[in-house]
Amino acid sequence: xxxxxxxxxxxxxxxxxxxxxxxxxxxxxxxxxxxxxxxxxxxxxxxxxxxxxxxxxxxxxxxxxxxxxxxxxxxxxxxxxxxxxxxxxxxxxxxxxxxxxxxxxxxxxxxxxxxxxxxxxxxxxxxxxxxxxxxxxxxxxxxxxxxxxxxxxxxxxxxxxxxxxxxxxxxxxxxxxxxxxxxxxxxxxxxxxxxxxxxxxxxxxxxxxxxxxxxxxxxxxxxxxxxxxxxxxxxxxxxxxxxxxxxxxxxxxxxxxxxxxxxxxxxxxxxxxxxxxxxxxxxxxxxxxxxxxxxxxxxxxxxxxxxxxxxxxxxxxxxxxxxxxxxxxxxxxxxxxxxxxxxxxxxxxxxxxxxxxxxxxxxxxxxxxxxxxxxxxxxxxxxxxxxxxxxxxxxxxxxxxxxxxxxxxxxxxxxxxxxxxxxxxxxxxxxxxxxxxxxxxxxxxxxxxxxxxxxxxxxxxxxxxxxxxxxxxxxxxxxxxxxxxxxxxxxxxxxxxxxxxxxxxxxxxxxxxxxxxxxxxxxxxxxxxxxxxxxxxxxxxxxxxxxxxxxxxxxxxxxxxxxxxxxxxxxxxxxxxxxxxxxxxxxxxxxxxxxxxxxxxxxxxxxxxxxxxxxxxxxxxxxxxxxxxxxxxxxxxxxxxxxxxxxxxxxx
Amino acid sequence: xxxxxxxxxxxxxxxxxxxxxxxxxxxxxxxxxxxxxxxxxxxxxxxxxxxxxxxxxxxxxxxxxxxxxxxxxxxxxxxxxxxxxxxxxxxxxxxxxxxxxxxxxxxxxxxxxxxxxxxxxxxxxxxxxxxxxxxxxxxxxxxxxxxxxxxxxxxxxxxxxxxxxxxxxxxxxxxxx
Numbered sequence: 001x002x003x004x005x006x007x008x009x010x011x012x013x014x015x016x017x018x019x020x021x022x023x024x025x026x027x028x029x030x031x032x033x034x035x036x037x038x039x040x041x042x043x044x045x046x047x048x049x050x051x052x053x054x055x056x057x058x059x060x061x062x063x064x065x066x067x068x069x070x071x072x073x074x075x076x077x078x079x080x081x082x083x084x085x086x087x088x089x090x091x092x093x094x095x096x097x098x099x100x101x102x103x104x105x106x107x108x109x110x111x112x113x114x115x116x117x118x119x120x121x122x123x124x125x126x127x128x129x130x131x132x133x134x135x136x137x138x139x140x141x142x143x144x145x146x147x148x149x150x151x152x153x154x155x156x157x158x159x160x161x162x163x164x165x166x167x168x169x170x171x172x173x174x175x176x177x178x179x180x181x182x183x184x185x186x187x188x189x190x191x192x193x194x195x196x197x198x199x200x201x202x203x204x205x206x207x208x209x210x211x212x213x214x215x216x217x218x219x220x221x222x223x224x225x226x227x228x229x230x231x232x233x234x235x236x237x238x239x240x241x242x243x244x245x246x247x248x249x250x251x252x253x254x255x256x257x258x259x260x261x262x263x264x265x266x267x268x269x270x271x272x273x274x275x276x277x278x279x280x281x282x283x284x285x286x287x288x289x290x291x292x293x294x295x296x297x298x299x300x301x302x303x304x305x306x307x308x309x310x311x312x313x314x315x316x317x318x319x320x321x322x323x324x325x326x327x328x329x330x331x332x333x334x335x336x337x338x339x340x341x342x343x344x345x346x347x348x349x350x351x352x353x354x355x356x357x358x359x360x361x362x363x364x365x366x367x368x369x370x371x372x373x374x375x376x377x378x379x380x381x382x383x384x385x386x387x388x389x390x391x392x393x394x395x396x397x398x399x400x401x402x403x404x405x406x407x408x409x410x411x412x413x414x415x416x417x418x419x420x421x422x423x424x425x426x427x428x429x430x431x432x433x434x435x436x437x438x439x440x441x442x443x444x445x446x447x448x449x450x451x452x453x454x455x456x457x458x459x460x461x462x463x464x465x466x467x468x469x470x471x472x473x474x475x476x477x478x479x480x481x482x483x484x485x486x487x488x489x490x491x492x493x494x495x496x497x498x499x500x501x502x503x504x505x506x507x508x509x510x511x512x513x514x515x516x517x518x519x520x521x522x523x524x525x526x527x528x529x530x531x532x533x534x535x536x537x538x539x540x541x542x543x544x545x546x547x548x549x550x551x552x553x554x555x556x557x558x559x560x561x562x563x564x565x566x567x568x569x570x571x572x573x574x575x576x577x578x579x580x581x582x583x584x585x586x587x588x589x590x591x592x593x594x595x596x597x598x599x600x601x602x603x604x605x606x607x608x609x610x611x612x613x614x615x616x617x618x619x620x621x622x623x624x625x626x627x628x629x630x631x632x633x634x635x636x637x638x639x640x641x642x643x644x645x646x647x648x649x650x651x652x
Numbered sequence: 653x654x655x656x657x658x659x660x661x662x663x664x665x666x667x668x669x670x671x672x673x674x675x676x677x678x679x680x681x682x683x684x685x686x687x688x689x690x691x692x693x694x695x696x697x698x699x700x701x702x703x704x705x706x707x708x709x710x711x712x713x714x715x716x717x718x719x720x721x722x723x724x725x726x727x728x729x730x731x732x733x734x735x736x737x738x739x740x741x742x743x744x745x746x747x748x749x750x751x752x753x754x755x756x757x758x759x760x761x762x763x764x765x766x767x768x769x770x771x772x773x774x775x776x777x778x779x780x781x782x783x784x785x786x787x788x789x790x791x792x793x794x795x796x797x798x799x800x801x802x803x804x805x806x807x808x809x810x811x812x813x814x815x816x817x818x819x820x821x822x823x824x825x826x827x828x829x
Binding site: 312 | 656657659660663664667669670671673753778779780
C-alpha cells in the first residue's frame with residue numbers, strides 16, 4: 001500500500017511540475033498575475049509530494065519490503081540499517097528520485113528567496129525549473145519507476161552493491177547531485193533573463209550566490225568520490241580519469257569558469273553573453289553527466305544491462321532542454337551589449353584568460369571522455385584515450401592557469417596595469433621560488449620535470465592570495481566574507497597544486513608476496529606483516545591482516561588491511577589499511593594468497609595525498625563563506641541597482 | 653547572429669553522435685580492455701571435473717581460442733548458454749570456459765543438465781585470473797589469437813550475431829592450422 005502511495009505522490013508531483021512550468025513561463029509572458037500566483041504553491045506542493053515518495057521508498061527499504069523490485073535488487077535482510085537508507089540512491093531508479101527531490105528542494109529555496117525579485121522574472125525562473133523537473137519526473141514515472149512490484153516476492157534481496165557499502169560513498173551521491181542540480185538554478189536564471197530579453201548587473205548579483213553554492217557542493221561531492229576510490233577500491237590514487245569521474249569534473253571546470261565570469265558581469269557589466277553561455281553549459285554538462293552515467297552509453301560496469309529506451313528518453317530531454325536554451329541564446333544573446341573596453345592587464349582580462357583555460361580544459365576532458373563514443377559513431381574501432389592523454393594535457397593547461405591566478409589576483413578592474421603591482425608580483429614570485437625549490441631540492445629531492453614548476457606555482461598562488469587580506473588587516477579595513485571566501489578558495493587551489501605535485505612526484509609503491517613475519521622495505525619505512533586471521537561482518541566474511549609500519553626500525557603505525565567476501569553478490573572487496581599522517585599516507589592493500597602462507601601485498605607511501613581532498617574542502621568552504629556575505633543577505637539589496645561598489649565589493 | 657549559433661550547431665552534432673551511441677547498442681558491449689592487443693596473462697588453473705589436471709596459457713598457444721567467463725550464479729550466463737551450445741557444435745574455435753568464483757559441484761551439475769559447450773573448463777575459485785583479464789562481471793568472452801594476444805572482448809551474453817561478426821571474422825582465412 002505504502003509503495004503505491006509513493007508512486008501516486010510522484011505522479012501528482014509530475015502534474016504539479018507541469019503546472020509550474022506552464023503557468024510560470026506563460027504567466028510571465030502574458031503578464032498575468034493570477035497565472036503567476038499558481039507557481040509558488042505548485043513548487044511547495046511538489047516538494048511535499050516528492051518528499052512523500054522518498055519517505056515511501058525509505059519505508060520500503062527499512063521494513064524489508066522485498067515485494068518492491070528496487071528494494072529486492074538493492075538490499076538484503078543482512079544489510080545494516082544505515083546502508084538500507086543509503087541504498088535508496090544505490091541504483092538507477094532511486095538516484096533519479098533523489099535527483100528530482102533535490103531539484104524540488106533547490107526550487108523551494110528559490111521560491112522563498114525570490115520574493116524580492118521582480119514577479120515576472122521569478123515566475124520565469126521557477127517556470128524553467130518546473131520544466132526541468134517535469135522532464136525528470138516523467139522519465140522516472142515512465143521508464144524507471146522505483147515502486148515497481150515483483151511477483152513472486154523473493155525471500156530475500158540481492159543486496160546493495162558491496163562497493164557502495166561505505167559511509168563516504170553513501171553521502172557522495174547526494175552531495176554531487178546538490179552540485180549538479182544546483183547549476184539548474186543558474187541555468188534557470190539564464191533562461192529567464194533571455195526570455196525577458198534583459199540582462200543587467202543586478203541579474204549577475206542574484207545568480208552568483210546560487211552558482212557559488214552549487215559549485216561548493218559539487219567540489220565536496222567530487223572530493224568524497226575521489227577519497228572513496230582511494231581507500232575503498234584499493235587503487236591507491238586520487239584521480240583516474242574514469243568516465244564517471246570525468247562526468248562530474250566537466251561541470252566543475254565550467255562552473256568554476258562561470259563563478260569567475262559572473263563576478264566580471266556583476267562588477268563591470270562585461271561578458272554578458274559569455275556568462276549566459278557558461279550557465280547553460282554548466283547545467284548541460286551536469287545533465288550530460290547524468291546521461292552518461294545512467295544510460296550506459298559509455299563503457300560502464302553495467303553497460304549491457306542498460307535499457308536503450310532510457311538512453312533515448314534522456315537524449316530527447318537533453319535535446320529539448322539544451323537545444324532549446326541554445327536556440328534561445330542564438331536569438332537573444334546578440335541583443336546584449338557589454339560596455340566596451342578594458343586593458344589587457346585589467347582584472348576583466350585575467351578573468352577572461354581564466355575562463356579560456358578552464359573551458360579549454362573542460363573541452364579536453366570532454367573529448368577524452370567521449371572519444372570512444374565519437375569513434376564508435378564514425379565507425380572507427382572503439383578506442384579509449386586513457387590516462388596518458390589526460391596526464392600529459394591537463395598540467396599543460398593548469399600550470400599556466402596557476403601563474404595567471406598569481407598575477408591576475410592583484411589586477412584592478414578596467415585600467416589595471418601590471419606595473420602598479422610589480423612589487424606584489426615579484427615578492428610573491430620570489431617567496432614562491434625560494435620555498436618551492438627548497439621543498440624540491442632540500443626536502444624531497446629532485447622529482448619529475450614538472451615537479452619544481454608545480455611546487456613553485458602552488459606556493460605562489462597561496463602567497464599571492466594573502467597580499468590583499470593582509471593589506472586590509474594592516475590598514476584596519478573590514479574583511480568581508482566575500483574576500484575571505486575568495487582568499488580561502490584560492491589558497492585551496494594552491495594547496496591542491498602543491499599536494500598533487502608532491503604526490504605525483506614522490507609516491508613510492510611496491511608489490512611483493514610476503515609471509516607473516518616478513519617485511520617489505522620502502523625507503524626508510526618497513527612494512528612488517530605480523531599476522532592474518534579470519535573475520536566476519538554482518539553480510540560478509542574475510543580476512544584481516546595486521547601490518548606494523550616501522551620507520552628507521554621504530555614502529556610508527558599499525559595497519560589492518562582486509563579482504564572481504566560479500567555473500568549475496570559474491571564479490572571480493574579490498575579494504576586498504578591506511579594510516580594518515582600530516583605529511584604522508586602509509587597505505588597497504590592485501591591482494592591474494594599465493595600459496596605457502598605468502599600473500600601478495602601492495603604497499604605505498606603517498607606524501608600529502610590527504611591535502612588533495614583538503615584543498616577541495618577549502619575551496620568549498622571558501623564558496624560557502626562568500627555566499628554568506630552580507631550583501632547577499634541584505635533584503636533591500638535585491639531591488640536596488642548594483643552601483644554600490646565600495647572598496648569591499650570592488651575586490652570580489 | 654551567426655557566431656551565436658555556433659554553440660547550438662556544436663550541440664546538434666554532438667546530439668547526433670550520442671544518438672548513434674544509444675541506438676548502436678551492439679557495439680556498446682565492446683568494452684575497452686587494457687589487454688587488447690596484449691599477451692594473455694599467465695595462468696595455471698585446475699581443470700573442472702579432472703582432478704589433478706591443470707590448464708596453462710602455454711597449452712593454448714599456437715592457435716586462436718576463445719575464453720568464456722561464466723558462473724552458475726549468473727543469470728545472463730544461462731541466457732547465453734543456448735548460443736554457446738550452438739557455438740560448441742560448430743567447433744570452429746576451441747571454447748575454453750572459466751568457471752568464475754563457483755562451486756565445482758554446481759558447475760558440473762549445470763553442464764550435465766544444460767549441456768557442455770566447452771572444450772575444457774578451467775576453475776578460477778578466487779577470481780584472480782578473471783581479475784588479470786580485467787573481467788567486470790559474468791558473462792564475458794575473449795578472443796585470443798594464435799600469438800596468444802587478446803584481440804577482442806565481449807561483455808554480456810553472447811549472441812549469434814556477435815559471434816559471427818566479432819569472433820568468426822577474426823579467424824585467419826584458410827581455417828585453423
